[in-house]
Structures are given as C-alpha cells and as structure tokens.
Amino acid sequence: MTVRRVKGTEPEARNAQLLVLLTDRRQELLSQIRRSLAERQEEFQSRDAPGSHGWGAAPEGSLTLVVVQQQEQLLTQIDAAIGRHKAGTYGRCVSCHEEIALARLRALPFAQRCAGCQEEWEEQRERPTS
C-alpha cells in the first residue's frame, strides 16, 4: 500500500473539497444572518421604548440593514455557486476554462475566473474600449 499522490488532487477529491467549502461557507453565512437579524430586532425594540427617538436618523440601524443585505447577497452567490457545482461547472474559469486554484476558491468561494483572467477582466472594465 504505497499509494502516494505527488502532484495535485484528483478531480473527485477536489470536487468533494469544493462542496465542503461551499456548504461550510453557506452554513457560516446563515448563522451570521441570523445573528444580524437578531441584533436588528434588539435595536428595534430598544428604539420602540418610550422616550426614544423612533426612526429618526439611526445610522447604527441602517448599518445593520446594509450588513444583512450584503450577507444575503453573498448567500445568493454561494447558492449560485452550489448550483454550478451540481452542474459540474464550478471551480472552472469562465474565461479560459482552466481550473481555478483551490486557495483562490477558499478565499473567494464564488470566484468565476482564475486570478489571471480576473485581473485582465478588471483592467478591461476600468479601461473602457475606445
């Protein structure tokens, strides 16, 4: 039994790892959203207390709302990534169709481009075609 893998991971192992990555991230995000919503609830309750200023200018309140919205957006992206994983297209660069590095996907689970193509794409976006 001297099975040693020297280079890279098998596609199947990689896929399994990616799915764990996505579902973990999703789970984490869901509990973050739940926590933010609970915080928001508390804010509302304290603001409804007699003598408080109601809605007014409540920067902390709207900040929580922004956070929740961002988290929900992220969740949508994770869900889309899980969908792509099911379809078998996840983890591949949409530009060059090469596999996206695992380290990159760990940092950015819904990355659709490899680092190189992302850079190019951003450059093109910043510099409109003339």
Ligand SMILES: [Zn+2]
């Ligand atoms: Zn690429």
